[in-house]
Amino acid sequence: MISVDDALDALIALVEPLGTEEIPLIDAANRVLASDAVARRDQPPFAASAMDGYAVNGAEADQHAQFKVVGESAAGERFAGQIKAGQAVRIFTGAPVPEGATHVVIQEEIERRGDLITITEAQNVPGNIRPAGNDFREGARIAAPRLLRPEDVALLASMNIARVTVYRRPVVALISTGDELVMPGETPGPDQIIASNTFGLHALLRDLGAVPRLLPIARDTRESLEMTFKLARGADLIITIGGASVGDHDLVAPVAASLGMEQAFYKVAMRPGKPLMAGRMGESLMLGLPGNPVSAMVCGHVFMAPMIRAMQGLPADAAPQRTARLAADLPANGPRQHYQRARVENGEITVFDRQDSSLLTILAEANALTITPPNAPAMKAGETISYLPL
Amino acid sequence: MISVDDALDALIALVEPLGTEEIPLIDAANRVLASDAVARRDQPPFAASAMDGYAVNGAEADQHAQFKVVGESAAGERFAGQIKAGQAVRIFTGAPVPEGATHVVIQEEIERRGDLITITEAQNVPGNIRPAGNDFREGARIAAPRLLRPEDVALLASMNIARVTVYRRPVVALISTGDELVMPGETPGPDQIIASNTFGLHALLRDLGAVPRLLPIARDTRESLEMTFKLARGADLIITIGGASVGDHDLVAPVAASLGMEQAFYKVAMRPGKPLMAGRMGESLMLGLPGNPVSAMVCGHVFMAPMIRAMQGLPADAAPQRTARLAADLPANGPRQHYQRARVENGEITVFDRQDSSLLTILAEANALTITPPNAPAMKAGETISYLPL
Missing domain, CATH: 3.90.105.10 (Molybdopterin biosynthesis moea protein, domain 2)
Structure with a gap:
C-alpha cells in the first residue's frame, strides 16, 4: 500500500x-x-468621464465659476471640437473627454440656466476622469493556464x-462492473442493486469540465469486461468501478493487464477506498475505483478530480483544501488516511457519527470530507482540520 | 434610494x-x-456482507473453530441454501448473507485447506454484515426543493x-445598450468600446443553471430598444445592461415603461451599482443593470443570482455569505452598502486598494466581494467580515 x-x-x-x-x-x-x-x-481607449456632468478646464473649475455649454460628448460619440476658456461640454459616463478638458464637474454640483452653468460646490481638481489605459494597456496578458x-x-x-x-475537455469512459448491478429504472433481481456510482461520477466529471461517456455495465466475465474495454477505446481516461479488490470475482486487474495496462500502483492506504488502481492502457489512462458507493465518490474527489484538472493543464494543487474548526472531539486515526463525511457551516465542521462506506444517505447530507492523516493523534473540539469541499 | x-x-x-x-x-x-x-x-435490499470472507453462524464463530465451506455467495448471485451447524459459505463484499448466517469472518482471519477453514483470530460477533435497509428504506424521501x-x-x-x-431552467434574454458598444472581434470606432458585461453575465447565468440568450446590442434610440425588447419576448427574465442611469441618453426606463413595465424600484443604496431597476413586463421579469462593467457583474452576483435561484424554486438565502478575517484595516463606510473586490486565501481576506468600478482587471483578480453595510464603522485587521464568493 x-x-x-x-x-x-x-x-x-x-x-x-x-x-x-x-x-x-x-x-x-x-x-x-x-x-x-x-x-x-x-x-478605456481614451480618457473617459467617470460620471454624468460637464467637462471643463480644471484650472477654471472654481466654485461659482460660470461656463457656456458648447456641445455634448456621449458614450459612442465624442464632442469633436476643443474646449476653450469659459467653455464646458455636457458629458456622460464613459464618454470621451474633449480636448482641452481636464476635469468633469458632476451634474449634481452645477446650476444650469439655458446654455450657462455655474459650479455650486468646491471641486477636487482634476477629478472624475479615467485616463486611457486605466484598466489595461494593449498587450496586457492573461496568463495561461487559468480556469x-x-x-x-x-x-x-x-x-x-x-x-x-x-x-481540450477530457473524454472519460465510465465502466461499472458486476453481475449485481442494473441501471436505474430497470427491475432488479432479488440479489441485485442499482448502479449508482457511475451516475454520481458522471455528474462530478461534468462539473470538472470533462465529457463523460456511460458505457454498458460489464458483467463478471472476462469476455464482458474485454468487450466493454474495447468500447472505451479513444477515451482519454477509462474509469472502472468495482471489481478491483482481491475477491475471486474481481477481474478488472487481470483483464486490464491482458489488454496491455501498465499498472502504476494498486492499493492506497486510505479509508474509504483502499482498492484503487491506476496506469496507462494504450492511448488512454486507466483508473480503477472501488465499487463501494461512498468509496467510489470519495476516490472521485480525491484522485479523479486532480487527474481531470491536470489533463486540462491546471496545476495539481488547483483544488485547494479548506480548513474549519471541529465541532466535537475526533479520536486518533489508524494507519490509513481517513476521509470522513462531515457538514461545515459557518466555519464549524461536524463529522458524522455513521461513516460506513455503504451509506450514500450520509454522503448526500455531507458537504465536506475531513482529512485525517495516518496515525494522527486525537483532536479536540475547536481545533482546525483540513477538508475537501463537496 | x-x-x-x-x-x-x-x-x-x-x-x-x-x-x-x-x-x-x-x-x-x-x-x-x-x-x-x-x-x-x-x-441494501438484503443483509449484505461488508467484507470478503466467510459467512457463518455467529454462535459458532470461536477462535480455532473449523467449518466446511459448502458454497459461495457472490454479489448478484446468492448462496441458495441455508447454512447448517459447522458450515460456512464463501462470501464477497456486497453479496447477500445466506440464511442461517449471522456473521462474516474476513478472509484475512481464516486458514483454508481444501474445503475446510479455521478461524485464526477472536471475533467480534456479529460483525461485517450490513442489515437490509441500513442506508435507506423504501419510501425514504429526498425533500424538494434541493439543488x-x-x-x-x-x-x-x-x-x-x-x-x-x-x-425548469429560466430563459434569460441579455440586452446590452449603447451606441458605444461593439461585439468582441469587431473593429471598434475611435469612440467605441467592446461589450463585455453580456459575456460575463452570460457565463454567470450558465453557472446558475439558466439558459442565457444574447440579443443584439440595442442602440441609443427608442426604435432600437423597442425592437430589441420585442426580440426578448418569451424570456422568463429580460436583463438590460446600461442606459438605466439618469443621463439624457438613458432610454431603458422610459421605453420599458411604454412597453408596460411595472417598475418595482429604481435606485439602490450600494456601491458600485446604484442605477438598478426591476419590475414586471408582461409575462417576463425585467432587471435593469448599470452599464459599468464591474457594477454590472457585482449586481449580477448580488441581485440576478438570487432571482435565478428563486425562479428555480430555491430559497432566497440559498447563496450563503461566508466570513473571513481582514488582512488590513478598512475605513468607515458611507451611506451606501459597499461591495469591494478582494482576495481570500486561507481564511484571510485582502481588500484591493483600487476599487474604481471601471476596473475589470481588479475584478478578475478578485475571488470575493466584501460586504460593508451602510455607515459601518472602521474595521481593524483581524476582524471578521462577510463576503460573497466569486
Whole structure:
C-alpha cells in the first residue's frame, strides 16, 4: 500500500495535458486557458468621464465659476471640437473627454440656466476622469493556464478577444462492473442493486469540465469486461468501478493487464477506498475505483478530480483544501488516511457519527470530507482540520 | 434610494418559481428537485456482507473453530441454501448473507485447506454484515426543493429513480445598450468600446443553471430598444445592461415603461451599482443593470443570482455569505452598502486598494466581494467580515 500523497504524485506523473482547441469566447467559461490572452487595445481607449456632468478646464473649475455649454460628448460619440476658456461640454459616463478638458464637474454640483452653468460646490481638481489605459494597456496578458470564470470572460471581452485557445475537455469512459448491478429504472433481481456510482461520477466529471461517456455495465466475465474495454477505446481516461479488490470475482486487474495496462500502483492506504488502481492502457489512462458507493465518490474527489484538472493543464494543487474548526472531539486515526463525511457551516465542521462506506444517505447530507492523516493523534473540539469541499 | 436588503426582498417578491419538467437522472445534476424523490426499494435490499470472507453462524464463530465451506455467495448471485451447524459459505463484499448466517469472518482471519477453514483470530460477533435497509428504506424521501449535487444523483440512482421532476431552467434574454458598444472581434470606432458585461453575465447565468440568450446590442434610440425588447419576448427574465442611469441618453426606463413595465424600484443604496431597476413586463421579469462593467457583474452576483435561484424554486438565502478575517484595516463606510473586490486565501481576506468600478482587471483578480453595510464603522485587521464568493 502506498500513501495518498504518493498515489496522487504517481497519478499526476501519468497525466499529460491534452491538446488545445480554439473556441468562441461565449463558450469559454469553466474552460482552461492554454495560451496567454493578449489585450488588443487599451481600456478605456481614451480618457473617459467617470460620471454624468460637464467637462471643463480644471484650472477654471472654481466654485461659482460660470461656463457656456458648447456641445455634448456621449458614450459612442465624442464632442469633436476643443474646449476653450469659459467653455464646458455636457458629458456622460464613459464618454470621451474633449480636448482641452481636464476635469468633469458632476451634474449634481452645477446650476444650469439655458446654455450657462455655474459650479455650486468646491471641486477636487482634476477629478472624475479615467485616463486611457486605466484598466489595461494593449498587450496586457492573461496568463495561461487559468480556469476561466465569468469575471475573466468579461475581461477577455473588453480586451476584444473573440476566440480563446483552451485545453481540450477530457473524454472519460465510465465502466461499472458486476453481475449485481442494473441501471436505474430497470427491475432488479432479488440479489441485485442499482448502479449508482457511475451516475454520481458522471455528474462530478461534468462539473470538472470533462465529457463523460456511460458505457454498458460489464458483467463478471472476462469476455464482458474485454468487450466493454474495447468500447472505451479513444477515451482519454477509462474509469472502472468495482471489481478491483482481491475477491475471486474481481477481474478488472487481470483483464486490464491482458489488454496491455501498465499498472502504476494498486492499493492506497486510505479509508474509504483502499482498492484503487491506476496506469496507462494504450492511448488512454486507466483508473480503477472501488465499487463501494461512498468509496467510489470519495476516490472521485480525491484522485479523479486532480487527474481531470491536470489533463486540462491546471496545476495539481488547483483544488485547494479548506480548513474549519471541529465541532466535537475526533479520536486518533489508524494507519490509513481517513476521509470522513462531515457538514461545515459557518466555519464549524461536524463529522458524522455513521461513516460506513455503504451509506450514500450520509454522503448526500455531507458537504465536506475531513482529512485525517495516518496515525494522527486525537483532536479536540475547536481545533482546525483540513477538508475537501463537496 | 432603497437599501440592498429591501431591493432583494422586492426582487424575490416579484419571482414565482417556474414550472417543472421531468428529466432523466443522468441530466439532473445542478438542477433543482421540484417534487420529493421517494426511494423505490430498501438499500441494501438484503443483509449484505461488508467484507470478503466467510459467512457463518455467529454462535459458532470461536477462535480455532473449523467449518466446511459448502458454497459461495457472490454479489448478484446468492448462496441458495441455508447454512447448517459447522458450515460456512464463501462470501464477497456486497453479496447477500445466506440464511442461517449471522456473521462474516474476513478472509484475512481464516486458514483454508481444501474445503475446510479455521478461524485464526477472536471475533467480534456479529460483525461485517450490513442489515437490509441500513442506508435507506423504501419510501425514504429526498425533500424538494434541493439543488442536486453529484452525491445526490448517486443516492437517487441507488433509490432506483431514473427520472426526476425539476424546476425548469429560466430563459434569460441579455440586452446590452449603447451606441458605444461593439461585439468582441469587431473593429471598434475611435469612440467605441467592446461589450463585455453580456459575456460575463452570460457565463454567470450558465453557472446558475439558466439558459442565457444574447440579443443584439440595442442602440441609443427608442426604435432600437423597442425592437430589441420585442426580440426578448418569451424570456422568463429580460436583463438590460446600461442606459438605466439618469443621463439624457438613458432610454431603458422610459421605453420599458411604454412597453408596460411595472417598475418595482429604481435606485439602490450600494456601491458600485446604484442605477438598478426591476419590475414586471408582461409575462417576463425585467432587471435593469448599470452599464459599468464591474457594477454590472457585482449586481449580477448580488441581485440576478438570487432571482435565478428563486425562479428555480430555491430559497432566497440559498447563496450563503461566508466570513473571513481582514488582512488590513478598512475605513468607515458611507451611506451606501459597499461591495469591494478582494482576495481570500486561507481564511484571510485582502481588500484591493483600487476599487474604481471601471476596473475589470481588479475584478478578475478578485475571488470575493466584501460586504460593508451602510455607515459601518472602521474595521481593524483581524476582524471578521462577510463576503460573497466569486
